[in-house]
Amino acid sequence: MTTDVKDLGGNSLAGVFNLSFTTGVIVDITKPTILSTNPEDNATNVARNKVISVTFSESMSAASFTATSFILVQGANPVTGSIEYGNKTVRFIPNSILDASLSYTATVTTGVKDLAGNALANTKAWTFTTGSEAGQAVVNLRKSGDYVILAKTAINNAPTSAITGDLGLSPAATSFITGLSLTDATGYATSAQVTGKVYAADMASPTSTNLTTAVENMITAYNDAAGRPTPDFSELGTGNIGGMTLEAGLYKWTNTVTIPSDVTISGSADDVWIFQIAENLTVSTDVKITLTGGAQAKNIFWQVAGEVVMGATSHFEGNILSMTGITMQTGASLNGRALAQTAVILDANTVTISQ
Template identity: 60%
Template sequence: MNQFKTIPILAMMFFMLMVSCKDKDKDDPTPVEDAAPTVESTSPVSDDINVARNNNVVITFSEDMDPSTINSSTFTVEQGTTDINGDVVYSETKATFTPSGSFDAASEYTATINTDAKSQKGVNLEDNYEWKFTTSGSDENIEGVDLGASGNYVILSKTAINNAGTSIITGDLGLSPAATSFITGLSLTDFTAYATSAQVTGEVYAADMADPTPIDLTTAVENMITAYNNAAGRSETDFLELGAGNIGGKTLSPGVYKWTNTVTIPADVTISGSSTDVWIFQIAENLSMSSATNIILTGDANANNIYWQVAGEATLGTTAHMEGIILSMTGITFQTGASINGRALAQTAVILDGNAVTQPAE
């Protein structure tokens, strides 16, 4: 009988031991290994085919990373097998690769963050993360803007050409649909279908002059608007929002540039390229050059191939010097002593104040 009494006691002791082990597990759990960090998003996104050539490359991680492990060794960008030089900065779960120069046009690049990158907890990425993107633009020379008959004029305007002081203008002037009376400050001498001025090496035309001037000017103004729309409509953007609109001190390579705001030039800008290269600057608001600033051409860059398409007003500060063709939807204002080697083509007025305006050599 004593043997049979022992069995329930042993069962009870085993049950109490199991409960005790479970309680101990609750008090002293086995640590769970930290999960590896992941890449939440990238900019440009994977397989993007329209990336501006001045874009940075950005990775956003799932958690805070160890900044010492986010560098040019762990975060790389390649074109084929060629490493792209650049700086890597980490802040607030984001790593940013800034290339030393602009990317090539219409080219594929591969960005990689490798497994040496670690989280703040010391956990490495589980696998290398790689993605590709393709830049915008063209790998061939872009075409210039056809000015049509508007290219016959160094100044062409629809509403007025007003001059103060003594200007030196080389090339023909045209005004339409406004009449001759809206050309002021040039002391015109009228002839049958044109006028002359001591300040103009060329001829001056207005819509109320004798035939064939009115129809010629109508065609020129229509061509000016077509040229403006052509420049504004170029969709293969090479450089987007460069300098957030402040391009002072920059050297600009050929291509299509686009800004959705005002562009300012507070310091000299260099335009560098060959005689066949083309620059198109698409500006959604105003263009403003500070006083005594210069557009400087290097290489064989040609002012005939530089187009400033301005949706707002273009203003050249006192003694500033511009190179290229200004196509303005509104007005163009030359402050005292400002100069241009190019053309001023405005859909409202051109305002002069003792300026040198010279049509570019072919």
């Protein structure tokens, strides 16, 4: 403020006055709201393998979703399950199929918060009633589901691939990840070919412990899928499922499964597919798996005791749980996860984690 400023008597300001300040960030004080629940309040005939989900108005803190902030009960009995969060939607996955023809209550408390720490304005509770159909429950991947690619012995890549999601390797070390031109950071590495982080067992704590848990969870999930009883379809096509449309259910083969021509997986967003394959799974060159009717890759599980090979420029949907290796030939793409108890081999592939 200059000396041109005067009081009512015409006297100038004694001297120039300077004031400085620094702006800060815009503080987020808006509380998140719930846009929708699935199932909706008072829904009836809900599938017993239902995953309970809630969609919010903004991105939320994944850490705020706990066993006390997202709750499912039947009467006074709590239902155990795991919680997953992504893309503004939290999912509660029951550990077992819900009982038939009973009323359940789901609750999201004000313990859930957005990224700025703003709590949900009000606790939300809603009820639904199950139907009589059991269906298949999803295979709970637990911490292995945090990775788009998880392997035990090696991840080898022939550039250039485009991978969306985190990669994990354990108990093998970083040197067994090749072709990704890694840049080291503390506890992880990055790559221009990966939208996400790359982890290996020899990286700084707590990476090794986290990977050990993820690999154990991967094996548990494999055993869960392999142990599901009473298949809806046995030895379908004697192992050749090319050209078929596959509805939801449990499939079982005691031999190799081949996909020589395009396959359609058809069902609703809540349907679950589990494929039990005792030998290898082979997808021919340029063959595509297509989802219709709302079917989601995250609810599709391929349990393969042998090797999985995806032919060049083929496209695959679902979570692969392989006891041995997974090989993606040149230009093949995957929407799902590649979880292998040995190695994952890539060759200029597009791999995207399913949410």
